Amino acid sequence: MTNLDLVLNSGFMQNAAIAGLLAALACGFVGPFVVAKKIGHLAGGIAHAALGGMGVAYYYGLNPLAGAMAASLLSAAIIGWVTQKSSKEESTLINAIWAIGMAIGVVFIAKTPGYNADLMSYLFGNILMVTTENLILLAGLNGLIIFLTLGLYKELQATCFDEEFAEIRGVNVRLIYGLLLGLVALTTVLLIQAVGLILVIALLTLPAATARVFRHSIKAMMGLSFLLGVVFTSTGIALSYITDLPAGATIILITGAVYLGSLALIGKRS
């Protein structure tokens, strides 16, 4: 219990817990759409390209999270635009953006004078080092994500399920799909702080995919994947503190283990 008291009372642990909660909220609201629409690979491209923006921001002494946001929104716009034009090029394009974004990030970080310890934290997260300034930024992003996903829920659901029908009903499906990619980009930024960009996709998709096993609508998946996200991030943070393991990777290992367990449950059911 003394360990737990220590954990709960230290300022940086409180910040970490709040960052974990914010990450869980974002992946709870956006993850179900990504899983339902099966655009996990696309979200992967958007997330990894964020490193380009982080590197550039780092080089110019700006907030790397702001750089990540700019880069992931830009890559979401490019991917969205090209996939509307032709779906044939989609997977190659995503791979290209994925790699180019990361390469730009590595180049800029290498050219930045001084000790480049931050690269690891961008890649694998630094939830224990989250600043109050970043927390405010993340909370604002979260508000925007929740407002848009709830406000446009029926349009997002319809566009993911049956684009053609939604269009006939007067929904601007291009706009809504673009918006969904934008939401993925913003969520990516939130998750980078928690688990790093390499592990973003796991936290974005696995709680939602686990929720999918037990729930039959996107809305129901949102609630459950948020709860799962909270459990995974908080136990991950606590466990990493106690065992002195990297927090991001610990969160993902718990997330992944539960997801695999839920898959085994499906196998048993059928």
Add this chain to the structure above:
Amino acid sequence: MNPAIHLKDVSFSYGNKTRALNQVSLEVPEHEFLGVIGPNGGGKSTLLKLILGLAVPSSGSVSVLGQSPKRARRKIGYVPQFAQFDRNFPITVYDTILMGRLDRSLLFRRYQKEDRDITKGLLEKLRIQSIADRAIGEISGGQLQRVLIARALACDPKILLLDEPTSNIDPSGELDLFSILKELNKEMTILFVSHDVGFISKYIHRVACINQSLVCHDTGQLSDESMRALYGSAVHSVEHHHAHPEDDEE
């Protein structure tokens, strides 16, 4: 009175090569029950896309209820091929039907009580109340077919368009489907496309054969005997006595 659907000399090409439709003219009066048959790749889905305003003809004109397809399409109930659906998508039967109540003016608004009442009424009308809360992955093909018809009816349509409604459906389901459509035909124009000729039933007023160009058969002008010989339920192919000019070029 405007015809429900009117195509005049419509041609459509994908890219600059493949011509999907060639000089197609078709007039569908209100309350007609029209079946459009043709081989795969014969232009059936292109025809539907043109009527729905999802594609624009290269030449010629399309009008629906006297308006452009884009303006009129909200009065069209569209039933897509149910076989093409991702059955694993997390959505319930009830929510699927509710989608028919979507409206562009309702951004940032939830579905209203009226939308829910209409959805409940349609669940009863199509006798699918018992599966309302099931996921679409847990119901049979025939049931999904009814769900998609209910969703189309939720739009309060004047025209019902169905794409391959009989594929992957067993014969009893097919009979069921046609008795539903016969009832609906009292209130609305129905047009459906199929590659399968086995569906031709006595409820259909006309059959249009489409293979790049389009020829209508007025079933009323055919004798019962020739109808049975040509389109009897056991027969799954039709011998064409008219010439499709494009056939010769292939």
